[in-house]
Amino acid sequence: MLAYIPFLIGPLAYGVVALLTFMASVVVFTIPVFSTRGRTQATWLVVVLFVLFVEAVVLLTLGILVDQGKIWS
Numbered sequence: 001m002l003a004y005i006p007f008l009i010g011p012l013a014y015g016v017v018a019l020l021t022f023m024a025s026v027v028v029f030t031i032p033v034f035s036t037r038g039r040t041q042a043t044w045l046v047v048v049l050f051v052l053f054v055e056a057v058v059l060l061t062l063g064i065l066v067d068q069g070k071i072w073s
Helices: 002-008 011-029 039-068
Strands: none
Touching: 011 039
16 A cells, blocks of 8 residues: 555645645634624634735645655655
8 A cells, every 4th residue: 555655646646635634723713803893803804814824835835845756756
């Protein structure tokens, strides 16, 4: 089974997994933003946007490394 893992983790497959992960994170992380009002909502929004930005940078970096064949190849 381990011999098939590099074949299954290609650039396209990783991109789909990364997109689904990011979309799920957006839904889960924005729950506190929509459940509060006022200054607390703005604070939650700033924190959530920062976390999502960091997550997007990490996922894109991993996607580039997978595409170049430097990891999981």
